[in-house]
Amino acid sequence: xxxxxxxxxxxxxxxxxxxxxxxxxxxxxxxxxxxxxxxxxxxxxxxxxxxxxxxxxxxxxxxxxxxxxxxxxxxxxxxxxxxxxxxxxxxxxxxxxxxxxxxxxxxxxxxxxxxxxxxxxxxxxxxxxxxxxxxxxxxxxxxxxxxxxxxxxxxxxxxxxxxxxxxxxxxxxxxxxxxxxxxxxxxxxxxxxxxxxxxxxxxxxxxxxxxxxxxxxxxxxxxxx
Amino acid sequence: xxxxxxxxxxxxxxxxxxxxxxxxxxxxxxxxxxxxxxxxxxxxxxxxxxxxxxxxxxxxxxxxxxxxxxxxxxxxxxxxxxxxxxxxxxxxxxxxxxxxxxxxxxxxxxxxxxxxxxxxxxxxxxxxxxxxxxxxxxxxxxxxxxxxxxxxxxxxxxxxxxxxxxxxxxxxxxxxxxxxxxxxxxxxxxxxxxxxxxxxxxxxxxxxxxxxxxxxxxxxxxxxx
DNA sequence: ATGTGCTTCAAACGTATGTTTCAAACAGAC
DNA sequence: GTCTGTTTGAAACATACGTTTGAAGCACAT
Numbered sequence: 001x002x003x004x005x006x007x008x009x010x011x012x013x014x015x016x017x018x019x020x021x022x023x024x025x026x027x028x029x030x031x032x033x034x035x036x037x038x039x040x041x042x043x044x045x046x047x048x049x050x051x052x053x054x055x056x057x058x059x060x061x062x063x064x065x066x067x068x069x070x071x072x073x074x075x076x077x078x079x080x081x082x083x084x085x086x087x088x089x090x091x092x093x094x095x096x097x098x099x100x101x102x103x104x105x106x107x108x109x110x111x112x113x114x115x116x117x118x119x120x121x122x123x124x125x126x127x128x129x130x131x132x133x134x135x136x137x138x139x140x141x142x143x144x145x146x147x148x149x150x151x152x153x154x155x156x157x158x159x160x161x162x163x164x165x166x167x168x169x170x171x172x173x174x175x176x177x178x179x180x181x182x183x184x185x186x187x188x189x190x191x192x193x194x195x196x197x198x199x200x201x202x203x204x205x206x207x208x209x210x211x212x213x214x215x216x217x218x219x220x221x222x223x224x225x
Numbered sequence: 226x227x228x229x230x231x232x233x234x235x236x237x238x239x240x241x242x243x244x245x246x247x248x249x250x251x252x253x254x255x256x257x258x259x260x261x262x263x264x265x266x267x268x269x270x271x272x273x274x275x276x277x278x279x280x281x282x283x284x285x286x287x288x289x290x291x292x293x294x295x296x297x298x299x300x301x302x303x304x305x306x307x308x309x310x311x312x313x314x315x316x317x318x319x320x321x322x323x324x325x326x327x328x329x330x331x332x333x334x335x336x337x338x339x340x341x342x343x344x345x346x347x348x349x350x351x352x353x354x355x356x357x358x359x360x361x362x363x364x365x366x367x368x369x370x371x372x373x374x375x376x377x378x379x380x381x382x383x384x385x386x387x388x389x390x391x392x393x394x395x396x397x398x399x400x401x402x403x404x405x406x407x408x409x410x411x412x413x414x415x416x417x418x419x420x421x422x423x424x425x426x427x428x429x430x431x432x433x434x435x436x437x438x439x440x441x442x443x444x445x446x447x448x449x450x
Numbered sequence: 451a452t453g454t455g456c457t458t459c460a461a462a463c464g465t466a467t468g469t470t471t472c473a474a475a476c477a478g479a480c
Numbered sequence: 481g482t483c484t485g486t487t488t489g490a491a492a493c494a495t496a497c498g499t500t501t502g503a504a505g506c507a508c509a510t
Contacts, residue, residue, distance in 0.1 A: 006487080006488085022249070022346060024247075024249045024250055025249055027466075027467060027468085028467080028468065028469090029466085029467080029468095037488090038487095038488055038489055038490085039468095039469095039489090039490090040469085040470080040471090040488075040489075040490090041487085041488070041489095042468090042469095043468080043469060043470080044487075044488080045487090048468080048469080049467095049468065049469090116345075119395075120341070120342075120345050120395075121247060121250075121346075154411055155411060155413055155415075156423065158410075158411070159396075159420065159423045159424075159427075160423070160427055162395070162396050163392040163396055163423075163424060163427045163428075164392070165395065166391050166392040166393070166394065166395025166396045167388040167389070167391040167392040167395070167431075168391070169391065169395060170341070170344070170345065170387075170390065170391025170392070170394060170395050171384075171387050171388055171391045173345055185383075186379055186380060186383065188380055190380075195384065198381065198384045198385070198388075199384075199388060201434045201435075201436050202384075202385055202388050202431040202432075202434055203388075203431065204434070205430045205431045205433070205434030205435075206392075206427040206428065206430050206431035206434075207427075208430070209426045209427050209429070209430030209431075210426075210430075211426050231457080231458085252496075252497065252498085253497080253498065253499090254496085254497080254498095262458090263457095263458055263459055263460085264459090264460090264498095264499095265458075265459070265460090265499085265500080265501090266457085266458070266459095267498090267499095268498080268499060268500080269457075269458085270457095273498080273499080274498065274499090
């Protein structure tokens with residue numbers, strides 16, 4: 001948690017504040033005062049606020065994408081020849097995320113929340129940065145999904161992947177708030193691992209749903225007003 | 226599309242800009258210049274930026290929640306006694322959203338995107354506003370879901386509902402961009418109705434997934450490094 | 451025409467932001 | 481110790497924001 005180097009102190013503070021409040025809502029002054037560092041240090045070490053955002057993502061995304069690649073390597077090796085199943089692919093992704101070495105106990109949820117924010121908040125510069133830095137593991141994941149669901153048409157698969165992304169990004173991006181609600185309403189504590197364990201079967205079942213229902217079932221239509 | 230009244234022009238512009246860029250990233254000056262209205266008009270007619278955000282939500286959420294209530298009424302009447310099925314409940318919601326009278330062709334995706342933002346961007350004041358204004362149809366929907374999935378534990382159901390919300394809000398909120406990609410890559414046209422038709426079976430299948438897998442399947446674990 | 455209540459307008463206010471500046475402090479090599 | 485390149489510090493910069501102000505414009509009843 002506590003690095004004494006200025007750069008790391010800034011990254012730690014920024015990561016946490018970005019995850020809590022989003023990018024635009026977090027000012028450099030909040031970051032530098034939380035990091036106990038001079039305001040000018042951000043622009044000195046990173047160049048700009050946007051570059052700091054990129055650095056925050058790079059710090060955890062680069063090791064994560066390496067972990068993910070090797071997880072996919074091992075998975076494919078174990079399946080020699082046969083394409084991995086949908087469940088195996090989703091689990092490889094989940095386990096890679098969960099097993100990433102964390103700087104502190106909030107590590108995973110910060111990680112997830114930042115990924116959700118990256119997708120959710122428009123932030124054009126961020127999306128471009130992520131696309132050109134991490135497109136490889138992403139398209140590899142897409143390829144595995146395709147092999148694991150040969151029964152789906154390209155269009156069906158496309159949309160169902162979007163649904164999966166949405167459920168994941170959305171849930172993770174508000175997971176702290178959701179956990180609070182759950183704690184208050186049901187008196188239950190939840191870890192990110194448990195959320196992931198609930199999410200994977202949901203996604204797998206949705207992905208493999210039998211019918212694409214192109215018209216509503218009889219009797220479900222509202223009468224025309 | 227084009228209302229000549231100042232209040233409506235502001236609401237139209239704000240709605241579109243908020244959906245595109247989020248709340249903090251949209252300034253009053255952007256809104257008023259898009260609406261071709263004086264800057265002070267927002268504070269004159271609405272009182273503050275936050276109150277404008279509330280008004281944007283109220284304008285589409287109030288009629289929607291009325292539509293939804295009556296859809297649920299009809300559904301329960303048709304089922305007399307028996308609880309509606311999960312598919313029926315989801316379809317009632319979907320049809321209500323799709324059939325809402327829209328101000329323009331982007332109506333539904335703006336609507337969905339705003340709902341997603343309301344959940345995603347922290348914006349404490351918004352969450353409070355929505356909770357106290359629209360808790361009724363929300364909890365009614367939750368009640369129907371509960372009756373339709375008696376096999377789920379409260380905690381499982383809670384999380385699966387979050388997953389459904391996520392898949393829906395996320396997909397609909399970026400459906401314009403997604404449709405563009407689909408058109409270019411696969412040469413297919415897609416309507417919001419068709420997306421909904423693909424979404425509902427996905428959600429229903431995920432919601433009814435058999436197992437909540439609290440440990441990964443054997444052989445899916447990564448060897449310890 | 452005159453007065454009245456509501457609406458628009460240009461301008462300014464105070465505050466917060468990201469960024470820059472330049473002198474001071476520091477560390478390591480000679 | 482002195483020089484050199486790097487890092488920190490306090491202060492200022494320019495800009496953008498939400499909000500407020502007070503005069504001007506307008507519609508309409510009297």
